Amino acid sequence: MLDPKLMDEPARIAALDRYDVLDTPREPGFDRITNLVRSILGVPISAISLLDRDRQWFKSLNGLDASETPRDIAFCDYTIRQRAPMIVTDAHADARFCDNPYVIGDPNIRSYAGIPLETPDGYNIGSLCAIDIVPRQFDPGQIAILQNLAALVVEQLELRRIAERDHLTGALTRRAFLGEMNRAIALFERHQRPASLLLFDIDHFKQINDNHGHPAGDQVIRGIARLCTGLQRPSDSLGRLGGEEFGILLPETGQEDAARAAQRFCETIAATEIPGTPPLRVTVSFGVAELRSDWPTCESWLAVADMALYEAKRSGRNRVAIARHDASHAT
Incomplete structure (x- = not known):
């Protein structure tokens, strides 16, 4: 048969x-x-x-x-x-x-x-x-x-x-996410395919744990991962890079579209009440870095996105900052 x-x-x-x-x-x-x-x-x-x-x-x-x-x-x-x-x-x-x-x-x-x-x-x-x-x-x-x-x-x-999956959120682990970044880098080097990295973390997360306890903090992390999964495209990858820090890899996406996507994520998270005891509202800050030959490794790409994330936090949080073209020279 x-x-x-x-x-x-x-x-x-x-x-x-x-x-x-x-x-x-x-x-x-x-x-x-x-x-x-x-x-x-x-x-x-x-x-x-x-x-x-x-x-x-x-x-x-x-x-x-x-x-x-x-x-x-x-x-x-x-x-x-x-x-x-x-x-x-x-x-x-x-x-x-x-x-x-x-x-x-x-x-x-x-x-x-x-x-x-x-x-x-x-x-x-x-x-x-x-x-x-x-x-x-x-x-x-x-x-x-x-x-x-x-x-x-x-x-x-x-x-x-x-x-490859984080037990709390279902997002990719840091190791798996870096693997996705390496794949994007290989496509960029071989075929000049664009990609962008969104790096974000939860604003004032320590206060959530201090005021409401770690179970509430876990609920917030889980809720934000669920929101991002619902907003992202099927081709995008969400990774939990550690604690309250996440990354979203956007293949076939240049800087301007990536910044618009980050703004959409940022606004949706700020406007959404995350269920729990008690329900909470939180904000996040984003750093955006389009893949460039100036930062051809996972480490350098993450570093420039992290610099942009730091700038978003320094300038008031709950916002998006884009990596400068000369950022690699400061890493």
Whole structure:
């Protein structure tokens, strides 16, 4: 019988998107797995590949220097179409791959063993694979090892997804938010795609805790995160960077539009009573920084936004300040 989840490409892509992992930096937990594959199976190349709409992207690749390939020439594109391991003992003798550019040219793939990466809800989002440059058989014991390691890859993805969310607000953790910033920086460097950062914190937050207690402070933090989530676009990212400080990353957004968005957030928060015991009204201050080549790292980008936030607080709070173009020279 046909497996409907192997045929449902939109749902498969949605399952992949939930992990929010594409274009993230390399991580040791995944690299250890591909290193184990190379060592235990004695192959020169191992990869954790994820199949996006039109590309194969590598979360980990050992033995080659690449970050992605076109999907239409990826062995992994065949692996995700089945539940069982996909084994190719000699790619030259396989009609699917004998003309593949990676078979007839570098890296000269001859044999392949791929295990589908199946999510808990049953969608194949990619593969863990072992690749050799000579024809070979993969014995049942080696395939079983690959299957166990593929299950570990999915567990890592699940743990990564859980660890990215702040338990109080549901916003991204600081680490996860910095990962989103790094992605925006990479898009800016490669394709000149704009992005802006809104950095904000709650005005006089210590007084809330001192006057009403920490549970009331938590309620305010939670309420503001809920307000921001409702106001932001689906493509925007909200992160809790620490205590009462938050960041909102606005992709494809220049300085003027970012400043308007910050003003909208600022005014909505000031006008909203946050439920609790007692209900409270609070204000926030915003610093706005469009990504520029002058601040090409997370740290420098955050620093100039923080300088603008400081200016908003110094000039009266409950307002928006924009980073100066020469701010990087003061950091």
